[in-house]
């Protein structure tokens with residue numbers, strides 16, 4: 001009997017928050033290369049449009065919706081629009097996140113709230129909305145972006161670190177609850193990846209220290225993360241849930 005391609009995403013519908021640049025863009029393009037129709041949900045309309053053009057060139061259906069994931073009342077309409085336009089959601093990638101560099105002594109309530117709402121609350125609410133839809137069809141994949149700071153503490157970005165630690169626990173908790181509905185919930189834990197988020201580290205002593213500490217001896221490219229996302233979005237991972245898959249060139253192994 002011919003084996004079907006376990007990684008084939010043809011006919012699957014995916015939504016990627018923050019899919020208009022960096023890791024999110026690479027994941028959106030990766031899912032499309034595997035055959036999925038892809039919706040990009042992020043704030044900057046110009047960047048959204050540019051990625052939709054790239055996605056369309058791959059021959060898949062694609063759309064974008066301007067969305068600030070902190071706007072709670074916009075989350076349900078956003079997923080509804082994706083489902084009206086592309087079809088019922090099979091894959092949600094919670095990728096959008098921000099870091100605000102302020103140690104605990106300097107941090108104010110507003111910066112704390114902004115980080116937690118973007119990186120954690122939105123992940124929960126979007127996953128909840130998506131899972132309710134997926135549960136009706138007894139099939140779904142939720143992929144959350146964790147971080148090295150899910151493991152390690154940081155004196156510079158305590159809110160980011162707290163949010164990313166919580167994303168891992170949320171991933172495990174929802175994985176347990178949703179497994180009977182045939183919905184798999186996993187996290188990708190990227191190491192240091194070359195994007196706008198890590199740009200401030202470039203040309204600093206920390207950059208050289210990171211490369212020295214990383215067994216692979218380099219920063220990752222956004223595309224390095226895409227293959228794991230394809231795996232976690234596909235039937236190849238149907239018995240994988242509650243996992244945190246590290247994509248970090250060995251950084252956290254040391």
Ligand code: NDP
Pocket residue numbers: 017018019020021022023024041042043044045047067068069070094095096097098118145146147148189190191192193194195196197198
């Ligand atoms: P970038 O800063 O390069 O991109 C962030 C993306 O999120 C952009 O597309 C941005 O689009 C979107 N975004 C930010 N805030 C919001 C919001 N309120 N609503 C909607 N979209 C938003 O980040 P990376 O690509 O580097 O990171 C992607 C993910 O990977 C994040 O979860 C990050 O924590 C994680 N990660 C990254 C690492 C790295 O080394 N780069 C390491 C470990 C984890 P727009 O501005 O248009 O809204």
